[in-house]
Amino acid sequence: MTIKPLHSLFCLFFVPGLATAAEKTTYGLNEYARLDDIDLQVAAKLDTGAKTASLSARDIKRFKRNGEHWVRFYLAIDSAHSHPIERPLARVSHIKRRAGDYDPEQGEHYTARPVINLDVCMGTELRSIEVNLTDRSAFQYPLLIGSDALKHFNALVDPSLKYAAGKPACSNDAHTAE
Helix, strand or coil: CHHHHHHHHHHHHHHHHHHHHHCCCCEEEEEEEEEECCCEEEEEEEEHHHHEEEEEEEEEEEEEEEEEEEEEECCCCCCCCCCCCCEEEEEEEEEECHHHCCCCCCCCEEEEEEEEEEEEEEEEEEEEEEEECCCCCCCCCCCCHHHHHHHHCCCCEEEEEEEECCCCCCCCCCCCCC
């Protein structure tokens, strides 16, 4: 007789969680991502331990255009990307420095990075996400997608998988969800 009430209690607490999980898209540790604004496909690392997304960029300069803040940069991916890219500046992010990156003479425990909005396609999902710009050329993946962006993709990350979503296949008329 005590098993039925426990079974009912189990269903009340855990079945709704299964429904939520079923609505999410499962991605692997690495995925292909198309940067629609830049018309470029790159390999990305999905990192639930990172808060923000980062794109590999170099020669990053902030400037004003018609009273608005903008940023000009070059992709730090390979030598084929030799033209500058200009985007409105969404904000400036303060990223905590790693212990090995801290310079006691500067006395700063963070680094300021410009942030832009970028339309990114993974699998069949197109989302507008915030991406900070920093030189990631020392890393294997030019794009890191952190937890804030993963929430926009309604993502579950299975680290045992790679490229689970396949090549980006967002339709041209797909709208970006927030």
